[in-house]
Amino acid sequence: MTENTQVAAQNTNDAARKNEDNARRATVTPAVDIVEDSNGITLWADLPGVSREKLDVKVHDARLTIEAEASLPVPGTVRVHHAELRAPRFVRAFTVSEDFDTTKIDANLSNGVLRLTIPRREQARPRRVEVRAG
Amino acid sequence: MSDFYFSGDVFSELDRMQRQMSSLFGNLPSSMRSSRADAFPRLNIGSTDDAIHIVAFAPGVEPASLDVTVDKGTLTISGERKAQATVEGARTYAKERFTGSFRRVIELPQNADADKVEARYENGTLSITIGKREASKPRAITIQ
Numbered sequence: 365m366t367e368n369t370q371v372a373a374q375n376t377n378d379a380a381r382k383n384e385d386n387a388r389r390a391t392v393t394p395a396v397d398i399v400e401d402s403n404g405i406t407l408w409a410d411l412p413g414v415s416r417e418k419l420d421v422k423v424h425d426a427r428l429t430i431e432a433e434a435s436l437p438v439p440g441t442v443r444v445h446h447a448e449l450r451a452p453r454f455v456r457a458f459t460v461s462e463d464f465d466t467t468k469i470d471a472n473l474s475n476g477v478l479r480l481t482i483p484r485r486e487q488a489r490p491r492r493v494e495v496r497a498g
Numbered sequence: 499m500s501d502f503y504f505s506g507d508v509f510s511e512l513d514r515m516q517r518q519m520s521s522l523f524g525n526l527p528s529s530m531r532s533s534r535a536d537a538f539p540r541l542n543i544g545s546t547d548d549a550i551h552i553v554a555f556a557p558g559v560e561p562a563s564l565d566v567t568v569d570k571g572t573l574t575i576s577g578e579r580k581a582q583a584t585v586e587g588a589r590t591y592a593k594e595r596f597t598g599s600f601r602r603v604i605e606l607p608q609n610a611d612a613d614k615v616e617a618r619y620e621n622g623t624l625s626i627t628i629g630k631r632e633a634s635k636p637r638a639i640t641i642q
Binding site: 444 | 537540555557625
C-alpha cells in the first residue's frame with residue numbers, strides 16, 4: 365500500500381520536473397579568461413561546437429551577456445553512454461564598468477573560442493601628467 | 499543533435515556540486531578509474547548501430563597539434579593548447595581556461611574496428627567516428 369502511494373508521488377514529481385525543464389533549459393557556464401591592459405579589457409570564452417550564427421553577444425545597461433548554442437555534426441539518433449558536457453547551451457553574463465566603451469566591442473570567434481575586446485573610454489585611459497618646472 | 503546531451507537540471511546541479519566538492523579535496527579523482535571532473539577536453543561518447551561517436555570539446559587547439567591514435571583497443575587524444583602571450587603590465591581577473599598539453603584515453607569496446615576511424619575538427623570540437631565490425635551489428639534473424 366505504501367509503495368503504491370510512493371510511485372504515484374514520484375510520477376507527479378517527474379511531470380513537474382519536466383515542465384520546469386521546458387521553461388528553463390539546462391545551461392553550461394563556459395570557462396573564461398579576462399585580462400585588462402591599458403587599452404581595455406579582453407575576454408576569452410570557450411564555446412566548443414558553436415558556430416557564428418548560433419552565438420549571441422548582447423550589451424544592455426552595462427550588462428554583457430554571452431549566449432551560445434553548440435551543434436554537433438552527428439547523424440541520426442545517438443545513444444549516449446557518457447557525457448561530460450551535458451547541455452548544448454552556454455550562458456554567461458558580466459557587468460562592465462563605466463570605464464569601458466561597450467559601443468566599440470570587437471568579437472571574434474575562431475575554433476570555438478570567443479575573443480571579446482572592449483576598449484577603455486578615452487577619458488578613462490591612464491595618462492601621464494606632465495609636471496612643469498616652475 | 500540534442501540527442502547527444504543529457505538534459506535536466508537535476509543532473510547539472512549534481513554535477514556542479516560534485517565539482518565543488520572535488521575542488522575542495524584538491525581535485526583528486528574519487529576512484530582509480532574515474533577521471534577528474536574538469537578534465538580537458540571534455541568528452542561525450544555515444545553510439546549508433548553502425549558506429550561509435552566520440553566528441554571531444556577542445557576549443558582553441560591548433561588542428562595540427564591534435565593527435566588521435568588507436569592502439570591495443572584504446573583511443574588516445576592528445577595535443578596542446580597554448581596560452582596567450584601576456585602583455586606587460588596587464589592584470590588578469592579570471593583564468594579558468596585550460597592551457598598546456600593534454601591527453602585522454604578511452605577504452606574501446608571489442609567490436610570497434612580500428613581500421614574505420616574518422617576524425618574531424620570543426621568549431622573547436624573534435625568528432626571521432628569509429629566503425630563497428632560487421633559481425634557485431636544487430637540484425638534480424640528470419641524464423642523458418
